[in-house]
Amino acid sequence: MNASQRRQGGGPLDFGVFFFAAVGDQAGETYRLMLDCARRADELGLAFVSTPERHFHRFGGAFPNPAVSSAAIAAVTSRVQIRAGSVVTPLHPTARVVEDFAMVDGISGGRTAISVGSGWNVNDFVLAPEQYEGRRERMVADVDAIREAWRTGSWTGPDPLGKEVTLSVFPRPVQRELEIWVTASRSEGTFREAGRLGCNILTHLENQDPESLAEKAAIYRAARAEHGWQGPGKITVMMHTYLAEDSGEARATGGGWLRDYLLTAIDLESKAVTAGGRMSGGKQGRDVLAAQAAQRKLAELGVNRYLSGNSLIGSLDEATATAERVRAAGADEIACLVDFVGDSSQVLSSLDLVGELRQRFTGDAPAAPAAA
Numbered sequence: 001m002n003a004s005q006r007r008q009g010g011g012p013l014d015f016g017v018f019f020f021a022a023v024g025d026q027a028g029e030t031y032r033l034m035l036d037c038a039r040r041a042d043e044l045g046l047a048f049v050s051t052p053e054r055h056f057h058r059f060g061g062a063f064p065n066p067a068v069s070s071a072a073i074a075a076v077t078s079r080v081q082i083r084a085g086s087v088v089t090p091l092h093p094t095a096r097v098v099e100d101f102a103m104v105d106g107i108s109g110g111r112t113a114i115s116v117g118s119g120w121n122v123n124d125f126v127l128a129p130e131q132y133e134g135r136r137e138r139m140v141a142d143v144d145a146i147r148e149a150w151r152t153g154s155w156t157g158p159d160p161l162g163k164e165v166t167l168s169v170f171p172r173p174v175q176r177e178l179e180i181w182v183t184a185s186r187s188e189g190t191f192r193e194a195g196r197l198g199c200n201i202l203t204h205l206e207n208q209d210p211e212s213l214a215e216k217a218a219i220y221r222a223a224r225a226e227h228g229w230q231g232p233g234k235i236t237v238m239m240h241t242y243l244a245e246d247s248g249e250a251r252a253t254g255g256g257w258l259r260d261y262l263l264t265a266i267d268l269e270s271k272a273v274t275a276g277g278r279m280s281g282g283k284q285g286r287d288v289l290a291a292q293a294a295q296r297k298l299a300e301l302g303v304n305r306y307l308s309g310n311s312l313i314g315s316l317d318e319a320t321a322t323a324e325r326v327r328a329a330g331a332d333e334i335a336c337l338v339d340f341v342g343d344s345s346q347v348l349s350s351l352d353l354v355g356e357l358r359q360r361f362t363g364d365a366p367a368a369p370a371a372a
Helices: 029-045 065-076 094-110 123-124 135-152 188-197 210-226 247-274 292-310 315-328 344-362
Strands: 014-018 048-051 081-088 112-119 153-160 164-168 180-183 200-202 236-242 312-314 332-339
Touching: 014 029, 014 081, 014 344, 029 048, 029 065, 029 344, 065 081, 065 094, 065 112, 081 094, 081 180, 094 112, 094 135, 094 153, 094 292, 112 135, 123 247, 135 153, 135 180, 135 188, 180 188, 180 312, 188 200, 188 210, 200 210, 210 236, 210 315, 236 247, 236 315, 236 344, 247 292, 247 312, 292 315, 312 315, 315 344
Parallel strands: 014 048, 014 332, 048 081, 081 112, 112 180, 180 200, 200 236, 236 312, 236 332
Antiparallel strands: 153 164
């Protein structure tokens, strides 16, 4: 492995914003906050803004189509990269993924990127029931197919009459190459596969801590080198983020909102298990998830874990120390999950401090305050 392929912990670290709200019956306020935060992230010099794909549940349910949310963000920003994280490719015709994000690329002037995932929630696959069993293999094949269609502008596949046809794909994107991440949880195999494919990695600290992340980062980068990809790739880590000047206030406010948010996530896991599937990350289902008392206990444990160095909830100095651990584990970026906090003014105030946090790691001049 040469110097250009090796990535030691302690390299540059950048920051972006990731939306994943647990939506109520009316999603309008969620979208207003998304656009306000996107504008502010653009002003602050943050690296990217990302939205997910989720279906049939309040947890993330404001975002069923990241191409639509990406297009909205493109219209109100001028410099941030606009990412979809992640597109569950087995749920969609692959050519349609290329069409949708080529359109976003055109609206944004060449600022789009995607993370792909195989999906895990059995309920989501009512959209494509036949794809559930082979979803992981389908996602891997989709990476090459998306790259080829994006680069060449043509798509080959069967038509309804049984003929193999090659069609032109429009609109044509601005970027010749589409930057692609693979969404990974705790599986070393997924990290290895992303390295083999030459993709970046989007991961989180739900099922791992920075120390175990370091082991998987090494596996990922070794796989990239083994398969001849230039450079070390990017590892982006999603982290719940709420910063305030006072540590106690940040932990009380952020922890309180996070508890309710995690209860929504646990309910999603419970419904997937009840439907006969598995939990996220491929974990086996547990009957205990059906009991409300057990769900509340799991949420409390989750809050305690995140407040013990696995989130950016706290003061600026505390967040700096935590981000340093994540950087030392091999991360290149932190994707700040911000909209679990339900108060828009608090989210925006925290985001300004994220801008200061980024400045500590990049040395860039701080951005001017937003206009009143």
